Amino acid sequence: MADVVLSGAIRSNLLSMQNTARMLDESQLRLATGLKVRSAVDSPTAFFTAQGLNNRASDLNNLLDSMGQAVQTLEAADQGIKSILKLVDSMKSVANQALETKVKATVLTGNADTPLTGGVTLASLAGIGTGNQIVVTVGEVTHSVNVGAASGQVATIANLMTWVDATFTGAEPLAATLTADGQLQFTAANGRDVTISGNNSGTPISLDALVGSRTTATDGVNRDKYERDFNNLREQIDQLAGDASYKGVNLLKGNDLLSVFFNTEQTSQLDIQGVSLTPDGALNIAEVGNTSGDHGFALDAAIKAFVENLNAATNVLRQQASTFGANLGVVQIRQDFTKSLINTLESGASSLVVADTNEEGAKMLALQTRQQLGTTALSLANQAEQGVLRLFG
Incomplete structure (x- = not known):
């Protein structure tokens, strides 16, 4: 079968309409998917660059979750310190009451x-x-x-x-x-x-x-009752410190180490060392003797010594609270930075692959107009060739 021979004008109009149809399909697809680069075929450089940025943002999101858990661990320790401070204040009150109670023979x-x-x-x-x-x-x-x-x-x-x-x-x-x-x-x-x-x-x-x-x-x-009350509060401090843990990490009892990583390579991190904020540990609060021949509140001087130890324990707790507070501030600053960095990475990836819907909408309207004009031009070209038939009429 012989090929159909088209005139130059018709062929040119047909080619233009085909290009218009292709671009119109492309604009419709971008509007439908919201992407201008859907695969490496569309633009290898943009596609793989955007993929790398999104992968890093995803990794940082995982680190952000880890930072959030570290914040919770520090907040648990902070709540524990606040509660221990209240118990120490109660112990001071008991000791002062004992001091005010004069022994009567x-x-x-x-x-x-x-x-x-x-x-x-x-x-x-x-x-x-x-x-x-x-x-x-x-x-x-x-x-x-x-x-x-x-x-x-x-x-x-x-x-x-x-x-x-x-x-x-x-x-x-x-x-x-x-x-x-x-x-x-x-x-x-x-x-x-x-x-x-x-x-x-x-x-x-x-x-x-x-x-x-x-x-x-x-x-x-005598002051026996105050000795018992003092020792009961001392025991409560030890129990409270043991309960101030979060997901198995306790920064108030023992030597637990909390490591918070700020990048995927784990080259940027903050190590938070736990302390033993217990009566037998850093607080150094001795038990009051209340057994036969050993009553720690028998003498005023002994009670005053206990009060001095409690004041020292209060200073230890406040200093440790300040240290944990500084660590918490660092983690929260890095949280904010990581959130901003994730947003920057995702925005950069979007700029490479996401379509501008306003631009694509305008292009589609223009292409539709061009398509209509092409159809009209093709019709005019056909009419010019049909004029030859009139010579044989």
Whole structure:
């Protein structure tokens, strides 16, 4: 079949319409997809450059998530420090209350029917014999001595008083004296309860002839309650520090290290070292002795020393809060920078591959007009050739 021969004018018009149709299809596709570069075929340089920028933005987005978790870890530590500061303030309050509470002695006075003197022998008193045991208790401390003239025993009232003064010393002091009316009197300066009893090889005996059947006791005042309250608060600090963790990282108890990376190569980072903000750690808050013979609040000077330690612990907490605050500021600044950098990268990638819808819309309208004009021109060219047919009419 022979090829159809077209005139130059018709061929030129046809080629122009084909180009217009191709450009019109391209504009329609860009408007539909929003992209001017959809694959490497459209523009290898723009496509791969945009892909590289988007990949880096994606990597930075992952780092941004990691930074956000680091911020949460630091905020957990900060909340822990604030709470520990409140507990330390409560401990100061307890210590100051103990300091304001003045210790009042306990006085136990006998009411024996027969007045006593220092020279009276214990074995001569009714119900008490040689070898019997006299037991004296002050608070939680108990000591006993046998009645007799041998070494380490007591034979007279004077011996008993000397033994009491020499035995109950230190944190559990006890003084034994005779009143003006001849009654044996025990005075515990620490304000704890005083009791006296006797036994014969474990069997209780009466000491009525020594102290009477009804002793008179003046209740004392001590600081034991404040010692217990202080130690309970101290334990709460240790527990709170242990609970101030986030996703397994605890910056307040132990040596956990929080590393925050700011680039994908991990060459830019911030290492945040945890500290042990516990009573046995950096806070250095000792436990108050509250056992037999070891009461830490017995003396005013000891309480003042505890208050000084608490003031030092407060300074440690504030300094560490400032350090964590500075670290938090660095992470947040890098967060903001990374967000801006991601936006810059994504904007750069978009400028390479994203179509300008305004421009493409205007082009499509122009191309549609050109297409209509091309159709009209092609029709005119055909009419010129059809004029030849009239010669044969």
